[in-house]
Amino acid sequence: MALVARLVSLAVLLALWQGVSVYADVRTLPAPSAVFAFILREAQSGNLLFNVGVTLARVGVSFVIAMSLGVLLGIALGRSKLADRLLDTPLLVVLNTPALVVTVLAYVWLGLTETAAIVAVAINKLPNVAVIMREGARGLDPGLEEMARTYRFDRRTWIAHVLLPQLQPFMVAAARSGISLAWKIVLVVELLGRPNGVGFAINYYFTLFDVTAVIGYSVVFMSVMLAIDALILQPLDAHVRRWR
Amino acid sequence: MSAAGAEFEPAAGAELNAAAAPLLTVRIDRKVYRRARTEPVEAVRDLAFSLRPAEITCLIGPSGAGKTTTLRILLGLDPDFEGAVTPDPNAVGIAMVFQDPRLLPWRTIEQNVRLGLPRERRGRDLDGVFETLGLTPWRGRFPGALSLGMQRRVALARALALEPRVLVLDEPFVSLDDNAAAGLRALVVETVAQRRTSILMVTHNVGEALEIADRLLLVSARPAHLLAAVPLDRPRGQRDRSFLEATRADLAGRFPGVIAQ
Numbered sequence: 457m458a459l460v461a462r463l464v465s466l467a468v469l470l471a472l473w474q475g476v477s478v479y480a481d482v483r484t485l486p487a488p489s490a491v492f493a494f495i496l497r498e499a500q501s502g503n504l505l506f507n508v509g510v511t512l513a514r515v516g517v518s519f520v521i522a523m524s525l526g527v528l529l530g531i532a533l534g535r536s537k538l539a540d541r542l543l544d545t546p547l548l549v550v551l552n553t554p555a556l557v558v559t560v561l562a563y564v565w566l567g568l569t570e571t572a573a574i575v576a577v578a579i580n581k582l583p584n585v586a587v588i589m590r591e592g593a594r595g596l597d598p599g600l601e602e603m604a605r606t607y608r609f610d611r612r613t614w615i616a617h618v619l620l621p622q623l624q625p626f627m628v629a630a631a632r633s634g635i636s637l638a639w640k641i642v643l644v645v646e647l648l649g650r651p652n653g654v655g656f657a658i659n660y661y662f663t664l665f666d667v668t669a670v671i672g673y674s675v676v677f678m679s680v681m682l683a684i685d686a687l688i689l690q691p692l693d694a695h696v697r698r699w700r
Numbered sequence: 701m702s703a704a705g706a707e708f709e710p711a712a713g714a715e716l717n718a719a720a721a722p723l724l725t726v727r728i729d730r731k732v733y734r735r736a737r738t739e740p741v742e743a744v745r746d747l748a749f750s751l752r753p754a755e756i757t758c759l760i761g762p763s764g765a766g767k768t769t770t771l772r773i774l775l776g777l778d779p780d781f782e783g784a785v786t787p788d789p790n791a792v793g794i795a796m797v798f799q800d801p802r803l804l805p806w807r808t809i810e811q812n813v814r815l816g817l818p819r820e821r822r823g824r825d826l827d828g829v830f831e832t833l834g835l836t837p838w839r840g841r842f843p844g845a846l847s848l849g850m851q852r853r854v855a856l857a858r859a860l861a862l863e864p865r866v867l868v869l870d871e872p873f874v875s876l877d878d879n880a881a882a883g884l885r886a887l888v889v890e891t892v893a894q895r896r897t898s899i900l901m902v903t904h905n906v907g908e909a910l911e912i913a914d915r916l917l918l919v920s921a922r923p924a925h926l927l928a929a930v931p932l933d934r935p936r937g938q939r940d941r942s943f944l945e946a947t948r949a950d951l952a953g954r955f956p957g958v959i960a961q
Contacts (some may be wrong), residue, residue: 621806
């Protein structure tokens with residue numbers, strides 16, 4: 457039923473697009489069929505797979521870095537008042553720095569390199585993860601803490617059975633919001649300083665004013681990210697909530 | 701009032717217990733909570749008692765009197781007090797049943813009970829414990845699927861699986877229906893008889909305490925101090941209604957602040 461509803465809304469969206477494109481200039485809003493023809497051509501040439509693959513790899517690496525550092529930082533902030541007082545202001549500063557500024561500075565300081573690109577994406581995402589995890593670490597159940605101390609849970613038991621299960625919903629929330637943030641930023645980073653990837657391709661076709669190609673790349677990449685959310689992150693979410 | 705008069709003469713059983721070395725001796729001279737920007741609150745002053753094997757001790761006092769504070773100190777959770785708990789509570793083998801079940805909702809009933817055990821004993825056979833508590837069909841379920849009464853049983857199973865020498869119960873039968881409460885009470889009494897466990901139970905329910913306790917510890921309002929230690933020497937099976945009523949009336953007369961008529 458939920459799947460049917462999704463498919464219906466998608467079909468309505470496509471029909472709307474097709475309808476509007478009839479009246480619009482072909483150069484500014486191509487028809488869905490033209491976009492899909494481009495996607496097919498680009499896939500056959502191998503460019504599509506290469507660019508999407510490169511971008512996905514960048515999203516993946518920076519996502520893993522930002523998640524692991526952000527989770528550790530967030531737990532530290534939530535558990536220690538001192539760490540929270542010391543790091544709250546820098547965190548707010550980074551949280552409110554535009555992605556563009558972080559990216560430009562990363563390229564200036566680290567050169568137009570792969571490292572700079574990944575660092576830029578990771579730094580953009582990290583404060584979000586940390587803030588979500590801080591909420592999780594602040595809300596730990598004091599009753600369970602007391603129980604764990606009374607029953608003398610060792611450190612490993614406490615982490616695996618008391619701490620992590622309470623943080624898991626926050627981790628999944630951070631991952632889901634983080635992955636969409638990461639892929640939006642990674643395109644800007646590629647546009648500014650990388651010779652490949654979806655962001656580079658979109659910029660290239662933008663200079664040719666090839667709207668069909670721009671929309672084609674966006675559609676493919678969006679579909680990939682939606683698939684990751686639906687096939688990996690949502691089942692993960694359901695798994696950590698199974699006991700409720 | 702004959703029953704009430706007799707209760708201060710030590711019976712044979714009580715003497716035997718008195719001869720046995722105490723498992724745990726608690727002496728709290730003073731416990732003060734100090735928080736920034738608030739007046740310090742004195743929670744406990746001069747509260748001392750011992751726990752002996754095969755004895756049920758009930759701690760009774762007005763709410764907010766510092767009973768939970770006393771339990772936290774006894775469990776070794778709060779080292780910030782004047783006094784001493786001997787021997788070190790970590791070495792005695794104390795298990796605790798909290799007022800709310802405090803189970804890990806994301807672990808099954810079986811895992812909850814096993815996780816309460818030290819790592820090297822987690823694999824032990826627990827069939828007996830689950831069977832006694834009527835939890836066998838629920839072993840693979842999550843706590844959320846159980847009623848409060850059943851969750852309390854799981855909490856009790858977790859404590860009993862440790863085979864503790866001292867079992868501490870903080871109002872364990874509150875908000876259970878009479879049948880469920882009576883069933884759990886019987887289990888606790890049986891444990892004392894079989895394993896010679898020492899039980900310390902905090903309760904508001906004077907009737908319940910009079911039914912099962914060997915000794916009542918009456919505690920004053922904050923700061924908590926010991927008003928009286930009242931031994932109940934009539935065997936548990938022979939405490940009929942007239943004994944319970946007479947004892948209660950006597951205690952209510954002498955400690956009107958603690959025990960209502």
